[in-house]
Amino acid sequence: MPTPDIAPGAPCWIDLMTSDPERAQNFYAELFGWTYETGDEEKYGGYVMAFKNGQPVAGLMKNDGQSGYPDAWNTYLRVEDIESVTDAAASHGGQVFVAPMEVPEQGRMAMLGDPGGAAVGLWQFGGHTGFKIHDESGAPVWHELHTRDYPATVKFYQDVFGWNTDVMSDTPEFRYTTLGAGDDAAAGIMDASAFLPEGVPSSWQVYFGVDNADATVEKALALGGQLVQAAEDTPFGRMATLTDPTGATFKINEVKPAAG
Known part of the structure; x- marks a missing residue:
C-alpha cells in the first residue's frame, strides 16, 4: 500500500x-x-x-x-x-x-x-509526519468522533480545521457527517447523544484493520481484553468494539485482502 x-x-x-x-x-x-x-x-x-x-x-x-x-x-x-x-x-x-x-x-x-x-x-x-500505514491489517483504518453536541461539533471542525464535509445520513436514528465524501472520506462525526451512557464523554474512536474480526475478538479476550460490542456485519465490513487489559476502548474492522 x-x-x-x-x-x-x-x-x-x-x-x-x-x-x-x-x-x-x-x-x-x-x-x-x-x-x-x-x-x-x-x-x-x-x-x-x-x-x-x-x-x-x-x-x-x-x-x-x-x-x-x-x-x-x-x-x-x-x-x-x-x-x-x-x-x-x-x-x-x-x-x-x-x-x-x-x-x-x-x-x-x-x-x-x-x-x-x-x-x-x-x-x-517536523521530522515525524504521521502514520505510514493506513487501511491495512494491524494499522488504523478509520477515525470517528462520537459527540453529544452534534451540530456545534460539526461546525467547529468546519470552522477551525477547514473540513469540507459531507452529510452521510441525517435521520433522527443516525446522524453522520464525514470529512470528505465516499471513498475519499478521512474521518467521521456521529451524533452519539442517544446512545452514550451517562457519564461517558464525547470521544474520538480508532478503528484498526484486522483479517478476521471474530478470531481477533477471541484472541483479544484471551489476552485480557474485554468485549464491549460483539462482532457484527455492517455496510462497512464486520466490526467489533473491545477494550485492552487496562480499559482503553478501540474498534476493529475486518479489511478485505488487497487485490492481487
Missing part, C-alpha cells in the same frame, strides 16, 4: 495513554503484530513508537494518573500553523488543554477540547 497522503485537518497520528505500558505493548504486539522502539527519556519522556512491518502506526505513553483521565486512545489532526488553529479553536467554543509545544526534532503538538467535550490532538509536521 502507498504511504498515506495526509491532508491538513485530517487524522495523522494516534497514541495510547496507558497506565501499564508494558502490558499494553504485549497485548497489541500479540493482537496486531506490532514492534516497538522507546524514545529517549530526557527528550521524549520514554514515548514508545509502535511499528507494523517496520512502518510507524501509533504511539504509547505512560498515564501516571495525575490528569485524572482514564486510559484511552488519542487522535491527532494534521495542522500547518498550530498557533493559529489553537487560537481559532479557543474562539469557536473549544478549550485548550495543552498549549502548542515543541517536540524536539519531530514537530509541534497541542491538545484541545471541542464543543462536545471530546479531546483532540493537533500535530504540526
Whole structure:
C-alpha cells in the first residue's frame, strides 16, 4: 500500500495513554503484530513508537494518573500553523488543554477540547509526519468522533480545521457527517447523544484493520481484553468494539485482502 497522503485537518497520528505500558505493548504486539522502539527519556519522556512491518502506526505513553483521565486512545489532526488553529479553536467554543509545544526534532503538538467535550490532538509536521500505514491489517483504518453536541461539533471542525464535509445520513436514528465524501472520506462525526451512557464523554474512536474480526475478538479476550460490542456485519465490513487489559476502548474492522 502507498504511504498515506495526509491532508491538513485530517487524522495523522494516534497514541495510547496507558497506565501499564508494558502490558499494553504485549497485548497489541500479540493482537496486531506490532514492534516497538522507546524514545529517549530526557527528550521524549520514554514515548514508545509502535511499528507494523517496520512502518510507524501509533504511539504509547505512560498515564501516571495525575490528569485524572482514564486510559484511552488519542487522535491527532494534521495542522500547518498550530498557533493559529489553537487560537481559532479557543474562539469557536473549544478549550485548550495543552498549549502548542515543541517536540524536539519531530514537530509541534497541542491538545484541545471541542464543543462536545471530546479531546483532540493537533500535530504540526517536523521530522515525524504521521502514520505510514493506513487501511491495512494491524494499522488504523478509520477515525470517528462520537459527540453529544452534534451540530456545534460539526461546525467547529468546519470552522477551525477547514473540513469540507459531507452529510452521510441525517435521520433522527443516525446522524453522520464525514470529512470528505465516499471513498475519499478521512474521518467521521456521529451524533452519539442517544446512545452514550451517562457519564461517558464525547470521544474520538480508532478503528484498526484486522483479517478476521471474530478470531481477533477471541484472541483479544484471551489476552485480557474485554468485549464491549460483539462482532457484527455492517455496510462497512464486520466490526467489533473491545477494550485492552487496562480499559482503553478501540474498534476493529475486518479489511478485505488487497487485490492481487
